[in-house]
Amino acid sequence: MKSIAKRLSDFLNSKRGIALVLMGPAQFLIFFIAIIPFILEIYLSFTPWSPTMGSIFNAPINWGMNYVKLLTSDFRYLTALGRTALFTVIAVSMELLLGIGLAALVDKEFPGSGIVFVLLLIPMMFMPVVVGLDFYMIFQPIGPVNHILSIISGHPVKIDWLTNEFTLFIALLITDVWHWTPFMFLITLCGLRAISPNIVDAAKTLGASEWQIFRKVKLPMIRNALLIAVAIRALESTKIYDELIMFAAGRTNYLYENISIWTYIVNCVQNQIGYASSGALIVLLIIAIITFKLILKLLTR
Amino acid sequence: MVMKGEKISRRKALSTAAKVGITAVVAGVVAGVGGYFAGTTAAPAKTIEKTVTTTSLKEKTVTKTVGAATVTKTLERTKTITKTVTAPVTPTPTVVKVPGATPKERVLNGLKILLKEGKIKPGTVIKILTPPGAAAHFDKKYFTEFLEAAEGKVDLKIITSPPEGIYPKMTTESVEKAGAYDVVAVPEICLTPELVEMGVALELDEYIAKYDPELYTGPCSYPEAVQKSAGLYKGKTYGFNIDYDVWLTHYRVDIYTDPEIRKEFEEKYGYPLRPPVTWKEFRDQCEFFYRPDEPPHTKLNLSDTPGFYGTWEYKVPYWEIYNIELRWWTTGWPFFDREMKPTIEKPEVVKAFKDMLEAHKFQPKESYTSYWDVAYPWFIDGKMAFYISWTSLLKSCATPASKVKGMVKVDFTPGYPIWGDPDQVGIPRASVRTVGFQAASHVLIVDRYSKNPELAYLFAQFFVSPEPSTRIVEDPAGYFEPFRMCHFRSKVFEKEWGPEALRISLDNYDYYAPQIKLPGRPRYVDILDKEMNAAIHGRKSLESALHTIATEWEKITEEIGRDKLIKLWNEVLDTCIGPKLKPYLKV
Numbered sequence: 001m002k003s004i005a006k007r008l009s010d011f012l013n014s015k016r017g018i019a020l021v022l023m024g025p026a027q028f029l030i031f032f033i034a035i036i037p038f039i040l041e042i043y044l045s046f047t048p049w050s051p052t053m054g055s056i057f058n059a060p061i062n063w064g065m066n067y068v069k070l071l072t073s074d075f076r077y078l079t080a081l082g083r084t085a086l087f088t089v090i091a092v093s094m095e096l097l098l099g100i101g102l103a104a105l106v107d108k109e110f111p112g113s114g115i116v117f118v119l120l121l122i123p124m125m126f127m128p129v130v131v132g133l134d135f136y137m138i139f140q141p142i143g144p145v146n147h148i149l150s151i152i153s154g155h156p157v158k159i160d161w162l163t164n165e166f167t168l169f170i171a172l173l174i175t176d177v178w179h180w181t182p183f184m185f186l187i188t189l190c191g192l193r194a195i196s197p198n199i200v201d202a203a204k205t206l207g208a209s210e211w212q213i214f215r216k217v218k219l220p221m222i223r224n225a226l227l228i229a230v231a232i233r234a235l236e237s238t239k240i241y242d243e244l245i246m247f248a249a250g251r252t253n254y255l256y257e258n259i260s261i262w263t264y265i266v267n268c269v270q271n272q273i274g275y276a277s278s279g280a281l282i283v284l285l286i287i288a289i290i291t292f293k294l295i296l297k298l299l300t301r
Numbered sequence: 302m303v304m305k306g307e308k309i310s311r312r313k314a315l316s317t318a319a320k321v322g323i324t325a326v327v328a329g330v331v332a333g334v335g336g337y338f339a340g341t342t343a344a345p346a347k348t349i350e351k352t353v354t355t356t357s358l359k360e361k362t363v364t365k366t367v368g369a370a371t372v373t374k375t376l377e378r379t380k381t382i383t384k385t386v387t388a389p390v391t392p393t394p395t396v397v398k399v400p401g402a403t404p405k406e407r408v409l410n411g412l413k414i415l416l417k418e419g420k421i422k423p424g425t426v427i428k429i430l431t432p433p434g435a436a437a438h439f440d441k442k443y444f445t446e447f448l449e450a451a452e453g454k455v456d457l458k459i460i461t462s463p464p465e466g467i468y469p470k471m472t473t474e475s476v477e478k479a480g481a482y483d484v485v486a487v488p489e490i491c492l493t494p495e496l497v498e499m500g501v502a503l504e505l506d507e508y509i510a511k512y513d514p515e516l517y518t519g520p521c522s523y524p525e526a527v528q529k530s531a532g533l534y535k536g537k538t539y540g541f542n543i544d545y546d547v548w549l550t551h552y553r554v555d556i557y558t559d560p561e562i563r564k565e566f567e568e569k570y571g572y573p574l575r576p577p578v579t580w581k582e583f584r585d586q587c588e589f590f591y592r593p594d595e596p597p598h599t600k601l602n603l604s605d606t607p608g609f610y611g612t613w614e615y616k617v618p619y620w621e622i623y624n625i626e627l628r629w630w631t632t633g634w635p636f637f638d639r640e641m642k643p644t645i646e647k648p649e650v651v652k653a654f655k656d657m658l659e660a661h662k663f664q665p666k667e668s669y670t671s672y673w674d675v676a677y678p679w680f681i682d683g684k685m686a687f688y689i690s691w692t693s694l695l696k697s698c699a700t701p702a703s704k705v706k707g708m709v710k711v712d713f714t715p716g717y718p719i720w721g722d723p724d725q726v727g728i729p730r731a732s733v734r735t736v737g738f739q740a741a742s743h744v745l746i747v748d749r750y751s752k753n754p755e756l757a758y759l760f761a762q763f764f765v766s767p768e769p770s771t772r773i774v775e776d777p778a779g780y781f782e783p784f785r786m787c788h789f790r791s792k793v794f795e796k797e798w799g800p801e802a803l804r805i806s807l808d809n810y811d812y813y814a815p816q817i818k819l820p821g822r823p824r825y826v827d828i829l830d831k832e833m834n835a836a837i838h839g840r841k842s843l844e845s846a847l848h849t850i851a852t853e854w855e856k857i858t859e860e861i862g863r864d865k866l867i868k869l870w871n872e873v874l875d876t877c878i879g880p881k882l883k884p885y886l887k888v
Contacts, residue, residue, distance in 0.1 A: 048860075051475045052498035052820055141666050163669045163838050249671055251465075251618040254831045255838065268469045270824045271495070 041277045049274035059274060066278035077279055080262040084283075087169070087258065088237040091176045092230055098177065099184025100226075104214060106185075107192045117189075124182040132246025135175040136162070139247075162247050168256050175243050180233060187229040191222030224298055231294050235287060259283055396510040404514045405446070405766040408759045411512055412450040415756060423454045425753060427760050430470065431486040433461040435743065437778035438543075439486075439764075447763045455756065464488040465619075468495075468823070475499035480750040483757035484764075486543065490531035490744040491818040493539055494869065498820045502539040503747040508758040509538055514765060516541075521767035521787035524810040530818060530877035531744040535869070539746060541765045545782035546742035547809050548627060549711040549802075551680065551694050552576040552687035556601065565589075572727040576687060576712045579733055580631070580656050581724040583715045587611040587663035590686045603683025603704040611686050613668045613676040614661065616837045618830050620672040622816075623740035625833055627689070628653045630736040630814040631716040633887040635874060636825075641867050643854045645847050652723060654836070654843055661837065669838065681705060689714050691740065692806055693780050695798045711802045713809060714738065719885050734885045737809035739816065743781065813879030819869055821861045828853040 011017040040056070045066060049059035070077050106117055123131075138144050139161035149157040161167045195218055203213045241260040244253040252269065253261055259279075267276035399414065401407035415421050429439050439459050441448065448455055460482065462470055467487055474481055487496065496502040509516070516523050516538075523542060531542035556562055557576060566574040570585050577583035590611035595602045602609040614624045629636065632653045634644040644650055661668075667675055673690070680688045681697050683704040688694065698709045716733040718725045725732075745764060751757045763769055767787050774781045775793040783789050789807045798806070817825050832850045835841035858866055874888060 051472050051500075052495060054500065056476075140670065158666070160666060160669060165840065249617050249674070251620070252827075252830070254618050254834045255840070257831075265827055268472075269827050271472060272824070 041281065044274045045278040045281050047274040048272070050271045051273065052271065066275050067282065070275075070279055070282060076257070077262060080257050080259045081283070083256065084238050084259040087172065087176075087240065088234050091173055091180075091237050092233045094173070094177050095181045095184045095233060096226065096230060098181045099186075099229075100188050100219075102181070102185045103188035103192055106189060120185055121182045123179050124186075126179065128179070128240075128242035129246060131175060131179050132243035135171065135178075135243065136246045136249070139171045163255070165255055168247060171247065172240070172243060172256065176237065176240060180236070183233065184229055187225055188222060191225040192218055195221050227294060227298055231291055235291070238283070238287065396507060398510070399512050403766065403768070404512070404762055405768055407512045408763045408766065409446065409450040411755075411759050412447070415759075416452060416454070421451060421454050421753070421756060425451075425455045425756065426458050427455060427483045427753070427757060428458045428460060428481065429484050429486070429760075430460045430462060430467065430482040432464045432467065432488050432743075434464075434780045435486050435488075435544075436461050437776050438773045438781050440776070443769055443773050443776075444760075444763065446769075447760065457760075468492060471496055471501050472499065474748065474750065475501045478750045480748060480752045482748045483751040483753060484761050485746050485748060487540070487744050487746055488741060489816075490540075490542060490739070490742045491816040491822055493531065493744055493746070494534050494818060494820040495822060496746060497534050497539050501746075501749050503749040503751070503754055503758070505532075505538045505540070505747065505758060505761075508755065508762075512759070512762055514541070514762045515767075519767075521785045523785055524813065526813045526815075526877050526879050527739065527742075527784070527810060530739070530813070530815040530873075531742065533872075533876060535872070540744040541761060542742060542784050543745045543765060543770075543781055544741075544743040545739075545784050545806065546691055547737045547739045547806070547813065548623070548689050548714055549692060549805065549809060550576055550687055550689050550714050551698070551709050551711050553683070553685075553705060553708055554710050555708050556686050559600065562600075570726070576710075577715045578712075578730055579725055579728065580628070580653070580660075580715050580717060581726050583612075584656060584660045584663075585726070586686065587660045591663035593665070601683075601686070604679075605682075606684075608665070609684055609686075610665045610679075611663060612688050613664055613679065613685060614657070614689070615672050615676075616661065616664075616669050616834075617672050618834055621834060621837060622826060622830050623738070624657070624689070625654070625829065626816055627714060627736060627738040627740075628657050630738060630882075631714075631734050633717070633719075633734055633885055635886060635888055636817050637854075637858075637870050638888050639867070639871055639874065641858050641863055641870055643851045645854075646851050649717070649723070651844070651847060653717070654833075654847065658837065658843060692782050692798065692802070695802060696777060699797050710799075711805050713805065713812070734882070735812045736814045736882060737812035737879055738814050811879045811881040813877070814882055815873065815877045818873050818877065819866060821857055821866075824857050825854055828857075 012021060044056060044059075046061050046064060047056070047059035048062055048066070049056050053059050102120060106113060106120065126134075140146075141158055141160055145161065146157045146159055149159070159167060161171045199217060199221075200213055203217050208216065238258075239260050240258065241264070244256060244258065244261055245251070247253060248255070252265060257265070263276055263280055266272050266279065399407045399411045401410045412421070431439055436459050439457065441457055444457060448457070467485065468489070470481075471485065471487070487493070493502065515521065516528055517525055527547075528542050532538045532540040557574060563574045566586075566589055569589065572582075574586075575582070577586050588611070590601070590609060592601065592609045594607060595609035596607055597605050599609070615621045626636075629645075629650055632647070632649040634647050634650055636644065638644055665679075676685075676688065677690075677694060677697055679685055680690075680694065681700070681703045692711070695709065695711070697703065698705050700706070713730065713735045714737075716735050717723045718728055718732055719734050720732070745761050747754060747757045747761055764773065765785070767785060770785060771788055771791055773779075774783050774788055775791055783791065783794060783806070786807075788794065789803050794803055816822075819825065828850055832841065832846040832853075836843045836846040874886075878886065
């Protein structure tokens with residue numbers, strides 16, 4: 001009969017043993033920092049739990065009633081979902097177009113292109129909360145935006161940007177586009193600079209114009225990079241929060257309640273943690289489906 | 302480890318990894334759940350098993366005649382019955398009062414006792430969670446006697462968090478039960494029910510009986526309704542009020558005594574100008590003083606920028622709630638009737654909010670996006686005639702940079718007439734339903750999971766003891782305002798506020814009205830805030846917003862339990878209302 005030491009040694013030298021030793025610790029860590037909270041969140045999403053109920057296991061299981069309520073009768077939640085989707089689509093599209101445009105311009109060397117490159121990247125170095133505070137001041141009724149518009153129009157402009165849902169949406173869009181276009185610009189520029197000059201030269205030799213080269217040659221070649229950039233930005237845009245809080249003078253922004261604000265209110269203000277978990281998991285599911293489709297598209301090309 | 306030329310396929314590696322993961326999940330869940338239950342399963346009700354031995358003696362006297370002699374013999378039978386009785390233990394309140402002439406002395410003596418009993422170990426730290434603005438009040442300089450009495454074994458650690466961050470931190474504490482804090486300055490006294498229901502606020506009655514902080518007795522007692530509003534829940538005490546925060550109307554004396562302005566006002570409105578006593582007067586003055594184009598450096602506008610206004614009511618989320626609640630109380634209707642039915646659609650309340658929106662038309666545009674962060678500087682700069690605010694404004698008005706130094710007085714906030722037409726003007730103050738509305742305030746609680754609860758309590762009692770607390774609230778670096786009666790006799794406040802303001806502040810307690818103090822408060826307030834914000838900013842009609850609030854409040858009440866809430870709300874109505882307001886409420 002083999003000794004225990006020998007058996008252990010054999011196991012550790014086996015394929016399974018190696019895999020266990022290499023991957024076990026990481027799996028164990030991930031389990032505690034990600035899997036347990038996630039399982040708990042799923043569990044909570046099937047309860048109406050709030051800390052005032054005591055232990056999480058005191059809460060009765062309501063068999064998905066949170067989900068039913070959220071998707072059928074909670075118009076506050078559905079509106080927040082709609083706002084988030086609309087903002088994400090418009091903001092990311094604008095950032096993508098501007099990013100590509102700027103990258104195409106800076107792709108060519110010109111005097112001072114290095115400085116322009118650095119300047120274009122600066123906005124994305126700021127923390128969202130700082131950007132939020134800056135734009136909160138910029139969009140005040142007596143702030144610089146109205147001042148500039150007054151000079152241009154020749155009439156005093158006194159738009160209350162942050163007190164009307166539509167103008168706040170525009171202000172938020174401008175803020176996000178200013179903040180994150182550099183990210184799109186950076187990814188696009190990296191993609192453009194990775195294209196072999198031979199391919200571009202070949203296209204030129206065949207008589208393609210600059211525009212044709214950009215549209216028919218360069219853009220398809222950086223498509224995958226752009227898809228990844230869009231995916232990352234789309235994920236981030238759904239989470240926009242700091243700017244909205246700053247736009248409401250550091251308080252809950254009821255005027256433009258997106259999914260992040262909704263989750264904050266229900267989770268941290270109302271303390272309805274079970275219900276908020278259900279809402280958050282629906283968003284996770286939607287994002288997972290979209291991202292999965294996007295990745296599938298990338299992999300199957 | 303040598304692989305001996307073996308290669309692991311990716312599929313197999315992933316499969317092994319998945320198995321490891323699943324095993325870990327299952328093991329973790331089992332361990333976690335098991336551990337959780339091990340930690341939280343409620344201990345069975347304490348019982349005492351007692352063996353009772355009953356010995357029954359039976360005596361029998363037998364008289365027997367043996368021949369001529371009569372023999373009397375006593376026979377004794379003993380029967381012993383042993384029964385094991387399990388009886389619930391009722392804790393006997395064997396509170397030994399700690400000696401000492403004052404609450405502070407009793408704290409210091411209590412520390413000595415704890416030291417003697419070895420309950421304070423060297424290196425003990427009292428962790429204080431507080432909003433940053435109040436951190437100065439917890440400076441060690443105020444606690445030297447306390448720390449010395451602890452013979453250097455105790456230190457203080459201040460942990461600051463923005464006011465809105467305290468509640469989520471307490472939520473976390475309720476789940477983690479980590480004892481992350483010892484005492485907490487909670488910036489919303491009406492959150493006490495939530496904190497108790499969450500299980501993070503320690504019940505203090507036993508310690509109060511032992512150390513007697515003189516809450517309602519002695520020369521420096523608390524205003525009863527205020528302390529009860531902050532600390533009392535289900536008949537038990539969970540915290541100490543540590544901040545006045547009752548609103549008053551601050552007004553510019555130079556404007557209200559100026560003959561020209563007075564004449565102009567009277568000609569326009571037909572009654573004399575005075576700090577607004579009724580909401581109609583409030584509205585008229587908002588209109589009268591609404592001068593966005595008023596140049597700088599005039600009799601009215603003392604600032605360097607154009608524009609002068611009557612006043613500023615909050616219209617941004619969270620802060621707007623205070624103005625809404627103040628107006629609501631002045632109708633005579635509390636937020637709910639005694640059956641927990643919302644009163645928000647009562648005609649008087651609807652009118653109150655209509656009046657509020659009407660008055661908003663004559664207030665600065667900036668008030669739609671900013672709150673006291675701008676309103677305070679504006680008032681101090683001389684851009685407003687009056688301003689309903691916390692009395693900390695008086696501190697700010699007394700600073701050297703203030704343009705209204707020595708020109709500000711206070712009065713009670715406006716209200717509706719108790720009888721007759723709600724739009725009356727010029728009537729005496731006594732005919733108006735005055736409300737001393739407490740906007741926010743702070744309550745000092747002891748974390749139930751504190752590792753040194755008694756020491757933490759002693760610290761809290763030291764903080765609120767008459768003599769130390771007077772010095773603490775006088776600190777200009779912090780924003781707490783007087784909260785015990787003797788604070789209003791402080792020379793510092795007398796100089797800063799003036800004797801008249803102190804008297805009015807003190808009298809204001811008699812009209813005290815709390816905020817919504819119920820479990821579920823954050824949910825009630827969130828709906829109120831969201832819907833009223835929509836009405837204030839014109840995104841929704843007022844009627845529709847009020848109806849939504851009433852409907853949603855009913856749902857919340859049903860969810861939490863109407864019967865439970867009825868009992869609790871009645872406790873609020875019976876114990877937390879100022880004596881001079883109570884007779885004029887409609888419930």
